[in-house]
Amino acid sequence: MRFANPGWLWLLVLIPLPWLFERLRSRIAWPSFGAFPARRRTGWVWLRALPAVLRGLALGSLAVALARPQTVGGVTRIAGKGVAIVVALDQSSSMKTIDFPADRGTRLMSRLDAAKATFTHFVQGRADDLIGLVAFANYPDLGCPPTPDHAFLIDLVDSLRPALPGDDGTNIGDAMALSLDALLVADPKKKVLVLMTDGNNEPAVPDPLDPEQAALLARDLGVTVHTIAIGHRGGVVQGVEPDTRLPVMAEVTGPNLPLLERLAELTGGRSFVAADVDTLAKVFDAINNLERSPIRGQILTRYDELYAYCAGTALALLVLDLLLSLGRLRRLP
16 A cells, blocks of 8 residues: 555544543543442543543544555556567468478468467567557458557457469468568658568559569668568478368478568568477577567556545544533533
């Protein structure tokens, strides 16, 4: 517990005053009853100082109420907004390929599920930053602009599914452009784009933006681009058929590593390759260490006021004093 205005606690020195006034007040001398036999004193006689004690306690309660006692009602964390990060996540049909070793190779999971799980862990470790998401296949979609509401972002990531056949493709250039547009309106000065894809740039749309042109635009805007190549480099790999969950040997097209390296190089970022869950987690740890927030988050403490209880106690004591003074403990001048 704490006091918002502790200076009022000096009034606690007034607690003895009612008792002192009672002791020092003028009294009328009555004829002596000394010749009469002594009688045992009743309980009311012993309580004759009680009204003065109640008034003193009421003064003390009022002093504590004025000092505003408080208890901690909760803590609110305010994001520092040191870094704005947008993750452009490939959700093309190739991302549903189940060839990503997990649990130290004891089971396989799809590339998209592995990316979603690792991205969620990354978001949970960046409490002070604004993080957004662009999911893309043939067309990019801004799922969430950079936001401090990480709970909403994690729910959104969990709901991502591979693209439908009509939207299948890998449009890296337009995905980067949409990500840059989302970063431009973010408050933090430091801005980062993380591109995650398992394929080559193969859009099926008219006039797509060239990825290298998007990287040059990012460089001019002061945005750092880190790229993550997900999956094997290509060829025949052991996986699981998505519908039947049966083991298969499948031929996959790997990510365009030279292109991803070039995109990162143009903006001063780094290019990574991850073919299993453990490596992908290490990649995000490396990015986490590279892009640290320069501004610490603020902690706001919410306090619950208790002065009403103290004021109520003082009122109750005064009422009790009044009732006793009008009854058996009434004193004549």
